[in-house]
Amino acid sequence: MIFPTLSDIQSAHKRIKPFIHQTPVLTSQQLNKIFDCVLFFKCENFQRVGAFKFRGATNAVLQLTDNEKKSGVVTHSSGNHAAALALAATMNGVKPYIVMPESAPVVKKNAVAGYGAEITFCKPTLQAREETTRIIIEKTGATLVHPYDNFNVICGQGTAAMELLDEIKGLDIVVAPIGGGGLMSGTSTAVKNTNDKIKVVGAEPLNANDAWKSFTTGILTPSVNPLTVADGLLTSLSELTFSIVRKNVDQIFTVKEESIVECMLLVWERMKIIIEPSSATVLAAVKENPDYFRGKKTGLIISGGNVDFRKLPF
Amino acid sequence: MIFPTLSDIQSAHKRIKPFIHQTPVLTSQQLNKIFDCVLFFKCENFQRVGAFKFRGATNAVLQLTDNEKKSGVVTHSSGNHAAALALAATMNGVKPYIVMPESAPVVKKNAVAGYGAEITFCKPTLQAREETTRIIIEKTGATLVHPYDNFNVICGQGTAAMELLDEIKGLDIVVAPIGGGGLMSGTSTAVKNTNDKIKVVGAEPLNANDAWKSFTTGILTPSVNPLTVADGLLTSLSELTFSIVRKNVDQIFTVKEESIVECMLLVWERMKIIIEPSSATVLAAVKENPDYFRGKKTGLIISGGNVDFRKLPF
Numbered sequence: 001m002i003f004p005t006l007s008d009i010q011s012a013h014k015r016i017k018p019f020i021h022q023t024p025v026l027t028s029q030q031l032n033k034i035f036d037c038v039l040f041f042k043c044e045n046f047q048r049v050g051a052f053k054f055r056g057a058t059n060a061v062l063q064l065t066d067n068e069k070k071s072g073v074v075t076h077s078s079g080n081h082a083a084a085l086a087l088a089a090t091m092n093g094v095k096p097y098i099v100m101p102e103s104a105p106v107v108k109k110n111a112v113a114g115y116g117a118e119i120t121f122c123k124p125t126l127q128a129r130e131e132t133t134r135i136i137i138e139k140t141g142a143t144l145v146h147p148y149d150n151f152n153v154i155c156g157q158g159t160a161a162m163e164l165l166d167e168i169k170g171l172d173i174v175v176a177p178i179g180g181g182g183l184m185s186g187t188s189t190a191v192k193n194t195n196d197k198i199k200v201v202g203a204e205p206l207n208a209n210d211a212w213k214s215f216t217t218g219i220l221t222p223s224v225n226p227l228t229v230a231d232g233l234l235t236s237l238s239e240l241t242f243s244i245v246r247k248n249v250d251q252i253f254t255v256k257e258e259s260i261v262e263c264m265l266l267v268w269e270r271m272k273i274i275i276e277p278s279s280a281t282v283l284a285a286v287k288e289n290p291d292y293f294r295g296k297k298t299g300l301i302i303s304g305g306n307v308d309f310r311k312l313p314f
Numbered sequence: 315m316i317f318p319t320l321s322d323i324q325s326a327h328k329r330i331k332p333f334i335h336q337t338p339v340l341t342s343q344q345l346n347k348i349f350d351c352v353l354f355f356k357c358e359n360f361q362r363v364g365a366f367k368f369r370g371a372t373n374a375v376l377q378l379t380d381n382e383k384k385s386g387v388v389t390h391s392s393g394n395h396a397a398a399l400a401l402a403a404t405m406n407g408v409k410p411y412i413v414m415p416e417s418a419p420v421v422k423k424n425a426v427a428g429y430g431a432e433i434t435f436c437k438p439t440l441q442a443r444e445e446t447t448r449i450i451i452e453k454t455g456a457t458l459v460h461p462y463d464n465f466n467v468i469c470g471q472g473t474a475a476m477e478l479l480d481e482i483k484g485l486d487i488v489v490a491p492i493g494g495g496g497l498m499s500g501t502s503t504a505v506k507n508t509n510d511k512i513k514v515v516g517a518e519p520l521n522a523n524d525a526w527k528s529f530t531t532g533i534l535t536p537s538v539n540p541l542t543v544a545d546g547l548l549t550s551l552s553e554l555t556f557s558i559v560r561k562n563v564d565q566i567f568t569v570k571e572e573s574i575v576e577c578m579l580l581v582w583e584r585m586k587i588i589i590e591p592s593s594a595t596v597l598a599a600v601k602e603n604p605d606y607f608r609g610k611k612t613g614l615i616i617s618g619g620n621v622d623f624r625k626l627p628f
Contacts, residue, residue, distance in 0.1 A: 045586045050586060269421060272587060273586060274587065
């Protein structure tokens with residue numbers, strides 16, 4: 001198993017820079033006062049397609065050989081990775097095939113279709129997704145770009161934390177959400193290899209706490225039918241992301257559903273920016289663990305801003 | 315009747331600059347594509363208290379004599395001006411008395427209380443507001459800072475457009491919402507005295523179209539019990555703001571309720587920023603009048619971002 005290095009992430013950043021948005025790092029005096037620490041929000045909700053996923057997808061597409069490009073790319077995703085791969089592919093003249101669960105939010109379905117992807121819907125189970133994907137690969141020869149169990153994707157995702165560390169000096173802690181672990185693998189690699197004194201913390205819904213379980217027991221333990229408003233965090237760690245998380249991450253905090261919704265609304269109301277429930281887990285981790293964060297300079301990776309406003313969780 | 319000049323607005327800007335946020339001007343390739351023009355969003359939703367009103371309130375408070383400061387300030391407002399005056403006053407050691415309609419959104423009531431104001435609730439009619447305010451003035455000697463029928467307030471509101479014109483060159487059109495006309499008076503003064511070739515357009519809910527009626531007939535015609543989701547635009551023009559609007563404004567477009575909600579959601583979804591219904595009127599004006607805006611470099615004054623998420627209009 002080959003782990004990405006800081007140098008891999010730096011190379012990815014050079015590669016994807018012409019395509020991505022350099023997203024802002026925002027602060028809020030009101031939220032600092034509420035949580036008694038100094039928060040820096042790395043706003044990937046302002047990234048293309050509204051999520052950090054565009055970084056990893058772009059890095060993966062740009063690493064394809066010319067021959068691979070001709071056959072297209074395929075993935076299965078609950079939404080943000082699908083939109084990201086669709087746009088990254090079409091921007092580079094590559095055909096994207098996307099397998100999506102029927103249950104994905106309408107706003108995400110529309111976004112993926114709008115980026116010119118050929119969508120195949122399937123039942124919302126990992127098995128159905130994988131089977132449908134396999135069939136498409138057989139038919140088209142497309143290259144699978146897995147949402148997180150992919151070296152190039154992980155390197156791309158790590159560039160958000162790299163930009164955060166470049167911009168904000170002296171951080172004590174960096175928090176990122178954990179779903180499949182792609183973002184956390186990239187984030188933790190970037191952080192620990194820049195300054196290993198910075199604590200790396202994962203935020204995970206209590207209702208989808210496979211990473212916490214795996215991290216705590218040392219045994220990879222996937223979630224079974226998790227149910228959370230943080231629909232980007234339903235997936236479970238892979239062998240690769242689990243190994244990277246075990247090596248780099250200091251702590252995983254699970255957060256309650258009501259904290260996720262409350263913190264999402266708090267950001268909407270006070271900062272006037274849209275973040276999705278999955279992103280609100282990082283602030284929920286701060287809220288539920290005041291002693292850990294008090295007085296600390298804390299970077300929060302805000303993973304995305306794709307919300308289905310016709311189906312709000314409050 | 316003395317009209318503000320560009321120089322008055324420039325002086326106001328120097329005065330309030332240490333207190334206000336210089337808000338960003340954002341763009342969206344997606345919205346430019348949808349509306350076939352080039353839009354520049356002057357984002358006063360990121361202003362202190364979440365609205366442009368902080369500019370005018372601060373300018374008014376800073377112009378008080380030392381004696382006036384001792385007796386405090388008072389106003390009646392549907393929300394944003396109340397919060398703005400409360401914060402502007404307390405930041406400068408002045409006591410704020412606020413008269414609010416009982417029907418104001420909870421988020422706005424909480425904000426005003428949080429800024430240390432003494433709140434008096436009243437029935438949601440102009441008469442009840444004015445009577446309650448009069449009683450407070452009698453008791454305390456506080457200075458009335460009217461939400462819009464006030465020279466210093468108008469000068470403060472004009473600084474948002476001034477910043478927009480400083481930052482973005484070559485605008486063809488500037489659009490601002492019209493409620494009581496304070497923002498539009500300041501905006502149109504700033505724009506027309508900088509470059510009188512730039513068209514100044516007002517956006518007003520069809521359901522609260524007193525400005526459109528007054529502008530079209532030449533006779534000041536207040537709204538009677540207007541009902542619109544754009545709760546910041548329920549107020550009617552005053553003699554002063556009507557006179558300034560008549561002199562400077564090229565066009566007032568009324569917009570439908572469904573356009574307001576649709577455009578608000580569009581900004582939330584595509585730009586990932588929270589704007590309030592009153593602000594969405596400016597984009598609704600673009601949407602409903604494609605021939606007027608096609609291909610034009612258009613500045614939109616996004617007036618605020620205070621939304622009661624527990625009481626959404628969709």
